[in-house]
Amino acid sequence: xxxxxxxxxxxxxxxxxxxxxxxxxxxxxxxxxxxxxxxxxxxxxxxxxxxxxxxxxxxxxxxxxxxxxxxxxxxxxxxxxxxxxxxxxxxxxxxxxxxxxxxxxxxxxxxxxxxxxxxxxxxxxxxxxxxxxxxxxxxxxxxxxxxxxxxxxxxxxxxxxxxxxxxxxxxxxxxxxxxxxxxxxxxxxxxxxxxxxxxxxxxxxxxxxxxxxxxxxxxxxxxxxxxxxxxxxxxxxxxxxxxxxxxxxxxxxxxxxxxxxxxxxxxxxxxxxxxxxxxxxxxxxxxxxxxxxxxxxxxxxxxxxxxxxxxxxxxxxxxxxxxxxxxxxxxxxxxxxxxxxxxxxxxxxxxxxxxxxxxxxxxxxxxxxxxxxxxxxxxxxxxxxxxxxxxxxxxxxxxxxxxxx
Amino acid sequence: xxxxxxxxxxxxxxxxxxxxxxxxxxxxxxxxxxxxxxxxxxxxxxxxxxxxxxxxxxxxxxxxxxxxxxxxxxxxxxxxxxxxxxxxxxxxxxxxxxxxxxxxxxxxxxxxxxxxxxxxxxxxxxxxxxxxxxxxxxxxxxxxxxxxxxxxxxxxxxxxxxxxxxxxxxxxxxxxxxxxxxxxxxxxxxxxxxxxxxxxxxxxxxxxxxxxxxxxxxxxxxxxxxxxxxxxxxxxxxxxxxxxxxxxxxxxxxxxxxxxxxxxxxxxxxxxxxxxxxxxxxxxxxxxxxxxxxxxxxxxxxxxxxxxxxxxxxxxxxxxxxxxxxxxxxxxxxxxxxxxxxxxxxxxxxxxxxxxxxxxxxxxxxxxxxxxxxxxxxxxxxxxxxxxxxxxxxxxxxxxxxxxx
Numbered sequence: 001x002x003x004x005x006x007x008x009x010x011x012x013x014x015x016x017x018x019x020x021x022x023x024x025x026x027x028x029x030x031x032x033x034x035x036x037x038x039x040x041x042x043x044x045x046x047x048x049x050x051x052x053x054x055x056x057x058x059x060x061x062x063x064x065x066x067x068x069x070x071x072x073x074x075x076x077x078x079x080x081x082x083x084x085x086x087x088x089x090x091x092x093x094x095x096x097x098x099x100x101x102x103x104x105x106x107x108x109x110x111x112x113x114x115x116x117x118x119x120x121x122x123x124x125x126x127x128x129x130x131x132x133x134x135x136x137x138x139x140x141x142x143x144x145x146x147x148x149x150x151x152x153x154x155x156x157x158x159x160x161x162x163x164x165x166x167x168x169x170x171x172x173x174x175x176x177x178x179x180x181x182x183x184x185x186x187x188x189x190x191x192x193x194x195x196x197x198x199x200x201x202x203x204x205x206x207x208x209x210x211x212x213x214x215x216x217x218x219x220x221x222x223x224x225x226x227x228x229x230x231x232x233x234x235x236x237x238x239x240x241x242x243x244x245x246x247x248x249x250x251x252x253x254x255x256x257x258x259x260x261x262x263x264x265x266x267x268x269x270x271x272x273x274x275x276x277x278x279x280x281x282x283x284x285x286x287x288x289x290x291x292x293x294x295x296x297x298x299x300x301x302x303x304x305x306x307x308x309x310x311x312x313x314x315x316x317x318x319x320x321x322x323x324x325x326x327x328x329x330x331x332x333x334x335x336x337x338x339x340x341x342x343x344x345x346x347x348x349x350x351x352x353x354x355x356x357x358x359x360x361x362x363x364x365x366x367x368x369x370x371x372x373x374x375x376x377x378x379x380x381x382x383x384x385x386x387x388x389x390x391x392x393x394x395x396x397x398x399x400x401x402x403x404x405x
Numbered sequence: 406x407x408x409x410x411x412x413x414x415x416x417x418x419x420x421x422x423x424x425x426x427x428x429x430x431x432x433x434x435x436x437x438x439x440x441x442x443x444x445x446x447x448x449x450x451x452x453x454x455x456x457x458x459x460x461x462x463x464x465x466x467x468x469x470x471x472x473x474x475x476x477x478x479x480x481x482x483x484x485x486x487x488x489x490x491x492x493x494x495x496x497x498x499x500x501x502x503x504x505x506x507x508x509x510x511x512x513x514x515x516x517x518x519x520x521x522x523x524x525x526x527x528x529x530x531x532x533x534x535x536x537x538x539x540x541x542x543x544x545x546x547x548x549x550x551x552x553x554x555x556x557x558x559x560x561x562x563x564x565x566x567x568x569x570x571x572x573x574x575x576x577x578x579x580x581x582x583x584x585x586x587x588x589x590x591x592x593x594x595x596x597x598x599x600x601x602x603x604x605x606x607x608x609x610x611x612x613x614x615x616x617x618x619x620x621x622x623x624x625x626x627x628x629x630x631x632x633x634x635x636x637x638x639x640x641x642x643x644x645x646x647x648x649x650x651x652x653x654x655x656x657x658x659x660x661x662x663x664x665x666x667x668x669x670x671x672x673x674x675x676x677x678x679x680x681x682x683x684x685x686x687x688x689x690x691x692x693x694x695x696x697x698x699x700x701x702x703x704x705x706x707x708x709x710x711x712x713x714x715x716x717x718x719x720x721x722x723x724x725x726x727x728x729x730x731x732x733x734x735x736x737x738x739x740x741x742x743x744x745x746x747x748x749x750x751x752x753x754x755x756x757x758x759x760x761x762x763x764x765x766x767x768x769x770x771x772x773x774x775x776x777x778x779x780x781x782x783x784x785x786x787x788x789x790x791x792x793x794x795x796x797x798x799x800x801x802x803x804x805x806x807x808x809x810x
Contacts, residue, residue, distance in 0.1 A: 029767060036769070061808050063789060064796030065411065068809035081809060082407065091810045343767070349807055351800040352769060373769055374785075383787050 003078055003387055004244050006403070007394065011246040016332035016397040018247075019283070019293045022076060023319050024069070024258075025301025026338025027354040027373055029345050031309045037300075037344060038355070038372045040309075041316040045323035046371035049336060050357050052327075055368040056381025057353035058389060060340060066351045069301075072339030073261050077241060077294075078390035086264070087176065087233020093166040094260020096158040100235055105174040105203065108231045109157075109165040110182060111141055111224040112190065118226075120186045125163040125224035129186045133163040133224050141224060148213045153206055167229065169207070175200035178207060180230035190228050207232070240266035245394060250290035252279045258296045267294060276318060280325045287329060297322070304342030305349075312344045327359070333397045334359040335389065336371075353383055360396035408483055408792055409649050411808070412799065416651040421737035421802040423652075424688070424698045427481060428724045429474070429663075430706025431743025432759040432778055434750050436714045442705075442749060443760070443777045445714075446721040450728035451776035454741060455762050457732075460773040461786025462758035463794060465745060471756040474706075477744030478666050482646060482699075483795035491669070492581065492638020498571040499665025501563040505640055510579040510608065513636040514562075514570040515587060516546055516629040517595065523631075525591045530568040530629035534591045538568040538629050546629060553618045558611055572634065574612070580605035583612060585635035595633050612637070645671035650799060655695035657684045663701045672699060681723060685730045692734055702727070709747030710754075717749045732764070738802045739764040740794065741776075758788060765801035 028037035060067040060075035061082065070091050071081030089106035100106055111125035111133050125133035133141075142159035145167075153171035160166065177196035183189070193211075195204040207229060214227045241249055243266070250270040251262030259269050268290070272282040276297055283295055297319050303311035326334055337356035340349045355376040366380035377383075381392075394400045433442035465472040465480035466487065475496050476486030494511035505511055516530035516538050530538035538546075547564035550572075558576035565571065582601035588594070598616075600609040612634060619632045646654055648671070655675045656667030664674050673695070677687040681702055688700055702724050708716035731739055742761035745754045760781040771785035782788075786797070799805045 029769060062408070062411065062796065063793035064798075064800035064805060065415070066800065066805065066807045068807050071809040082411070085809070088810050346767060350767070351797075351805070352767075374771075377771075377785060377787075 003080070003391065004239050007078065007391060008239070008244050010400045010403060011244070011394060012399055012401055013246045014397070014399050015291070016399060017287075017291050018333040018393050018397050019295065019326060019329070019331040019335065020076065020393070021295045021297065021322075021326055021334070021336045022073070023297045023300050023316070023336065023338045025304045025340060025342025025349070027341025027343070027350070027352050028304065028312065029341075029343035029350070029352065031345055036373055037304070037309060037312040037316055039374070041313045041320065043316060043320040043371050045320045046336070047369060049323055049327065049334075049359060050371040050375070051369035053357035053359040054363050054366055054381050055355065055357050055376045055379025057373070057376050057379070057383045058337060058356045058386040059353045059383070060386040064351050066349050067340040068349065069257065069339055070261065073258065075386035076337065076339060076389060077265060078244070078387050079238065080387050084236055084238050086236060086261070088231030089166065089176075089233040090235060090264075091257060092160075092231065093158075093168050094264065095255075095257035096160055096166050097256035097260070098156055098158050098166060098168055100168055100260070100264070102235055103170070103174065105169045105176050105232060105234050107167050107169075107207075107229040107233070109167050110228045111138070111163045111165070112226050112228050113223040114190065114226045118189045120183070120188055120190065122223065123182065123186055123228070127223045135161050137224065138162065138165070141218070144217050145214055145227070148210065148217065150206070150210055150213065155210065163224070169210075171206060173202070174234065175203045176232040176234045178204050178232040181211065182228040182230045190226060193229065193232070235264060238265065242266050245292070245390065246399070247292040248290050249292040249294065250286055251294045251296075252282050253294070253296035254279065255296070255298050262294055276322060280322050284325065284329065300338075301342045304344050305347060307344055307347030309344040332360060333393045335393055337389070356381065356389065358393065358396065362396055362398070408485070408796065409644050412483065412796060413644070413649050415805045415808060416649070416799060417804055417806055418651045419802070419804050420696070421804060422692075422696050423738040423798050423802050424700065424731060424734070424736040424740065425481065425798070426700045426702065426727075426731055426739070426741045427478070428702045428705050428721070428741065428743045430709045430745060430747025430754065432746025432748070432755070432757050433709065433717065434746075434748035434755070434757065436750055441778055442709075442714060442717040442721055444779070446718045446725065448721060448725040448776050450725045451741070452774060454728055454732060454739075454764060455776040455780070456774035458762035458764040459768050459771055459786050460760065460762050460781045460784025462778070462781050462784070462788045463742060463761045463791040464758045464788070465791040469756050471754045472745040473754065474662065474744055475666060478663065480791035481742065481744060481794060482670060483649070483792050484643065484670075485792050489641055489643050491641060491666070493636030494571065494581075494638040495640060495669075496662060497565075497636065498563075498573050499669065500660075500662035501565055501571050502661035502665070503561060503563050503571060503573055505573055505665070505669070507640055508575070508579065510574045510581050510637060510639050512572050512574075512612070512634040512638070514572050515633045516543070516568045516570070517631050517633050518628040519595065519631045523594045525588070525593055525595065527628065528587065528591060528633070532628045540566050542629065543567065543570070546623070549622050550619055550632070553615065553622065555611070555615055555618065560615065568629070574615075576611060578607065579639065580608045581637040581639045583609050583637040586616065587633040587635045595631060598634065598637070640669065643670065647671050650697070650795065651804070652697040653695050654697040654699065655691055656699045656701075657687050658699070658701035659684065660701070660703050667699055681727060685727050689730065689734065705743075706747045709749050710752060712749055712752030714749035737765060738798045740798055742794070761786065761794065763798065763801065767801055767803070
């Protein structure tokens with residue numbers, strides 16, 4: 001919070017512009033040929049950017065800690081992810097493009113299958129253990145749940161892939177201090193949500209009522225005849241990005257979760273198309289309307305998560321192709337970085353520090369002219385905490401007053 | 406504590422193995438030829454390890470702060486030594502292989518010599534200032550103290566070198582908020598232990614009673630006719646290592662203090678022989694029984710403390726000779742580092758950062774291929790806090806879940 005208070009104290013509004021280009025899952029590890037995805041990729045534009053930038057490596061949470069997408073982005077925007085915790089239910093709802101307002105309580109949902117003794121046959125709504133609901137069946141079941149009449153509360157529900165859905169409850173005085181109803185193993189019965197304190201009892205009752213009504217609506221089915229809810233969460237009290245930094249930020253992202261996160265921080269969502277190229281066109285078109293842009297590029301992370309080394313290399317080359325357009329706009333500060341590493345060899349997010357390049361006018365330049373994990377070790381920014389990136393960007397945009405006389 | 410809570414939250418049990426080889430007093434300073442002990446030593450195996458590792462330099466407490474062995478090891482195991490303070494009395498007792506249980510209070514003891522006016526002639530039990538008790542006399546005096554009958558409490562006592570001993574008091578409600586009885590200068594009278602708060606008065610009375618009874622037993626002697634106690638300390642509340650990290654750790658150390666420290670953290674002590682070679686044989690034999698090993702190598706520190714540069718070089722070469730056996734075991738994560746520097750030119754512990762090499766599968770390799778203080782400055786781990794070493798080792802062993810969704 002210290003960081004944010006200092007920013008709120010020192011930040012001043014100016015016409016200068018900051019662009020954050022976030023390549024999701026940017027960092028990697030050596031693949032079969034001993035080189036990382038970035039080292040294998042042909043990235044002439046990123047290399048050019050690196051040559052004109054100060055470079056470094058950032059860690060988003062702490063050494064050895066692998067960030068989820070929520071914590072990774074929070075850190076980039078200057079919010080310590082160990083202090084600000086965005087619950088699983090909220091992230092799931094945001095990822096399904098649902099609106100989550102203050103006071104709302106979100107949860108992740110599973111369709112599941114129970115036998116006549118209420119024992120779980122499949123946690124994922126399949127006919128047996130390991131089997132799961134077909135994605136095509138999901139919307140019809142979600143429509144069934146929408147017909148529930150929940151006394152004293154309203155709710156919004158949206159289906160995801162396979163057995164997944166999210167639900168957002170709206171009622172006065174909701175509390176998210178509730179236990180999950182998913183026992184995590186087949187052969188057990190789904191549990192009731194339990195209140196972790198006295199004040200949460202009415203919320204537990206509401207959730208359990210919802211589940212009971214869902215069961216009634218679904219019980220005639222052969223499978224996916226029950227639901228489980230987990231990750232109950234309300235929006236955490238989080239200082240608004242525009243207030244903290246005195247900025248008028250615009251977020252351009254194709255995937256709902258990143259738009260949702262940006263919205264949660266108080267950024268304005270700028271509608272865009274379905275391709276990365278579209279997001280850059282949107283940036284150009286909207287360039288006069290904001291002084292801070294968050295531009296999100298997803299494909300690198302998706303390829304890394306798939307464990308597809310060549311696809312990640314290709315995704316990075318696509319990201320590279322967008323760089324000239326960003327450089328042409330010539331923002332006062334252009335930051336290119338990622339929210340975490342997603343090495344294809346791990347097929348998962350990882351704890352390894354992430355390259356960051358910052359191009360601006362008032363730099364102490366370094367000699368880095370290759371955009372890679374290894375080259376960036378010698379950058380003049382060194383290795384630092386991602387929460388320090390926003391203050392550095394603000395400073396280089398001359399948007400921070402002096403501290404003290 | 407934040408670190409430990411995060412570890413407890415994220416750590417998962419897996420079959421992967423972590424080995425910490427701790428070379429006590431590893432770091433050094435340039436000697437007569439301008440090279441450090443590590444640079445003078447022939448260390449082909451450590452160099453080979455460095456080439457296959459990521460390297461860096463760690464600081465155990467804070468810049469400029471010289472760690473004692475207790476804080477140095479605590480930091481290596483992830484416990485902030487500024488937060489967790491293991492008292493001198495406890496360390497002394499552990500170093501003499503005594504058992505210290507929760508609720509016990511330990512103290513360091515001196516045999517000393519007072520005149521008929523109760524004024525100190527020798528703080529170290531000699532016949533005059535500067536003179537000290539012969540080590541051979543120590544056990545007989547300790548036997549005398551063992552005959553003390555202390556009402557309402559039991560105690561254990563064990564002799565050390567020269568005038569030194571340790572005592573562990575056992576009684577309900579003991580407090581260690583007591584002042585030392587050693588006035589630190591000859592020509593003054595030993596002081597009574599004073600309670601620093603009201604609740605500690607009964608503990609002060611107990612200690613002073615013990616000292617008075619000791620004086621009665623010893624007063625016929627010409628010298629070493631009195632005792633002084635200092636460093637009163639109870640075991641601090643410290644989260645157990647196995648719980649924090651979800652590990653089943655085994656500690657292999659020849660010297661009692663290191664075994665004691667490991668035991669205090671909840672590690673299992675694996676019995677071993679008297680030589681460094683024995684410890685490695687023990688490691689091999691017990692390799693299947695633990696998923697974390699702490700292997701302690703003492704000689705480098707001892708030589709450094711003696712100010713014996715060639716002996717420290719030789720000790721490092723001995724440590725080097727053990728490396729191939731460790732590498733052959735091929736643990737998922739092999740860490741080689743130290744608990745502090747002990748430059749022979751200082752003949753003491755020092756504040757200089759300590760080399761650390763970590764060999765594992767999921768590394769971003771660096772170009773370091775020489776195991777030395779200087780070469781490790783260019784390592785990809787950079788310079789970091791020793792308390793971050795365990796999280797990094799856990800991450801590289803794939804024993805940590807992602808933080809947040």
